[in-house]
Amino acid sequence: MLGAVGFLAEVFGTALGPSALLLSAVAFLFVADILKRWRPKNYPPGPLRLPFVGNFLHLDFEQWHLSLQRFVKKYGNVLSLDLGAFSSVVITGLPLIKEALVHQDQNFVNRPINLNQVFQKNGLIMSNGQVWKEQRRFALTTLRNFGLGKKSLEERIQEEAQYLIQAIGEENGQPFNPHFKINNAVSNIICSITFGKRFDYQDDQFQELLRLLDEVTCQHTSVQVQLYNMFPRIMKFLPGPHQTLFSNWEKLQIFVACVIENHKRDWNPAEARDFIDAYLQEIEKHKGNATSSFQEENLIFTTLDLFFAGTETTSTTLRWGLLYMALYPEIQEKVQAEIDRVLGQSQQPSTAARESMPYTNAVIHEVQRMGNIIPLNVPREVAVDTTLAGYHLPKGTTVLINLTALHRDPAEWATPDTFNPEHFLENGKFKKREAFLPFSVGKRACLGEQLARTELFVFFTSLLQKFSFRPPDNEKLSLKFRMGLTLSPVTYRICAVPRA
Template sequence: MELLSASLLLLLCLCCILLGSAWKSRNQPGQLPPGPTPLPLLGNVLQLGRANVIHALEKLREKYGPVFTVHLGSRRVVVLCGYQAVKEALVDQAEEFSGRGEIPAFSKDFNGHGVVFANGERWRQLRRFSLTTLRNFGMGKRSIEERIQEEAQCLVEELWKTQGAPFDPIFNLSQAVSNIICSIVFGNRFDYEDEKFIALNKLIFKRFRFAGLTSAQLYNAFPGILGKIPGPHQTGSKCSQEIISFILERIKLQQATLDLNAPQNFIDCFLVKMEQEKQNPATEFSMENLVMATFNLFFAGTETVSTTLRYGFLILLKYPQVQEKIHQEIDAVIGRDRAPTVEDRGRMPYTDATLHEIQRFSDILPMSLPHTVTRDTRFRGYLIPQGTYVYPLLSTVHFDPDGHKDPEAFAPERFLNENGSFRRQNAFLPFSAGKRVCLGEGLARMELFLFLTSILQRFTLRSPVDPQQLSLAPDVSNFGKVPPRYQLCLRQR
């Protein structure tokens, strides 16, 4: 009995210590932004819920303002809402907010390697190398444009095989976009019927979708516990390991035929750099960084673009009048006899505006990726300690009523001026901003335009159900938004 009483007393004392610690950390002179009181160990997980973390954070914004603090488990996070707060942090204080935080359910697969989840000198060297290499192989130049044009025609031919029957475009779009990355990374594209290629794209889709599920959110809040036990929260990591195995197999093939004096693709260039720095004990050009940098390019370069296109086609099914205006602009500027080019975009303001509005409205990375502050940072009168996680909520930028009139409506006209010319909007950050802005932004913009116009040049999109019945609500919405599955029919123009 005495032992039981002592145990209960010990437990009570422990709870008091944890509560005191949580309260103390919340009220440090420092003056972190305000926020809800965290529970010991759980933090604010119960207040944030599991189904829609974004919605819960937006509700907290109503109470605490555009800058507030929450605790995801034991991790302290400063949340930024609205264009002005996000811009002040990521652009005006770019260096201070340039650190990268972890998303345990995803970043554990990288272990700090590659580009996206790296920090410090490793991040700087690998990002600089990746940007230089992509430019040398034509990112933003005609050679990459030609590859996208060729792939777009392959996609059009594949879509033609549907003969007007209803189909789900999910893997057609994923394979086409993935082939662009393959041509950059491996130096060649894959046939759409290639079994390994099909399996790879299914894994990438599954991995992206998992990142937004409840099990992944719980893993992110309690990685120390859930990382050690089996369950559905480990599904994403299993997908990652299979993707990594595919990449390793390709790297070994290229190592066997590598010509150090004539690198042909991203992997070749990295292998050459590894050879040049093999005597440098501090080099960041290692096999692990090569595998993870390649994984970064595949994942970021495939699923984000294909998901945006998939969301865009669903929106055009819902609003056929928008599609008709794009058709008119394609006919007037490009015609039916030549392939679209990047130069055409500047003469197609309505199409350009529609692509911007698709990216704004689909908002496929609503929480962006977590940042950390690289040193103790003064921000809006608060003091954010070094290492604190920062989530810039891009959804609150894209749906900011101060930046967009009637933000819940899909309206390409918001990106047009009174003369019908394209106009930029400040509250538009689908690629994030500052030092961590997406390194593939130029490539993604090129792909979105050329794939969309190439398909609409040849086809009219039709829904097998009444467009009024189509829902634009995402199927998954946390770390990433995934559009609902749908069917479309293609009618040749």
């Protein structure tokens, strides 16, 4: 067969000549690209797509959640964008977001798979179909068994908050970077559930793990990784951040695999100490069932998903929170006045006190709104041919939810571009807002929402109870961000001054 192909190539090469053959090949590729990009009637409008790269050159990947907003203004609340071979649709506005994710949730329930070398359709976040249903159901049940929504887990968060206060107190009010102290504290909560242990803030191996996680988070949205998504067969041979991403991801997998092996050595099938033990029980229960998704590869990916989601999102929000407090000292003083009135200096913050602390609760919600850490939500994929707002969305279309526009919509927020806790207050009481969706909505909403809300309140309130956060002398803090899987503040230093 290969000989025949070679013979035909030689014949055409001789007959047409090298230049004509190259021109024919390019023409063929253009035609194939045009056919691949053919859009059905009533497909959403969007900017002109270039051959092979689509709208890749239209976007600024250092702030692409902002750069696409000009297209929303031009093309409307359902617009199309193509990145290489991937057809995407951006949905803007609360009514359409609810229509897609709540009322037509079955049609938008899937996740797209771009970086196959990383996600491979396993775990919790990027899996689909029966695998996703089994993994999510098991994870929710097991997390509840290990304290999710119970006082025992909240007490663990309170205890970790004291470790964090001690670590920050050791800075003696001098400028420091809070990034990995906060990461360590938040990560210890999910680690205690998944691995059955917490890690000391001076544990070199765990600090390296947190550094790898941070690099992976940042590298995902680099230009080279986006090019890999479009041209994997070419990019896999080229150096760049995408290769570092794959290497770091492999190191994270190896770490989790080693933890699993250690669990196996002293595993007691009759008694689960943590999530990994419970999962090993589930693997044993489904042994011999070829259709079951409970196998060791999925255990590794599910554990990594919990580790990432349970560390990165909450810790990034807390880092934004301390930054906003340092930049808005008058708001920080109001939070501390409420803490002093309700808790004093000795009582530990707990969710039981949250209802009595509407201003603090409003500030945390405003940090989430302005921090906007997942600006386009976690992508979805159209599961079946679907109609939305009169537009035809073919099966397989990637769907991006424009949370950036939602959380800065002037029709929803009085001062959309200003940090203003009054957005979540009415007559002195906390007010829920329907247009506030940091945890998404529908069947694929964040399964750790309850845990994250508890962590945010306990950690944030505990830190402001003990410290006042200020910019270092002669250093200016900014709200510049770093684009990655999450939108995080650029590295900053801050002073944590102990309160008298």
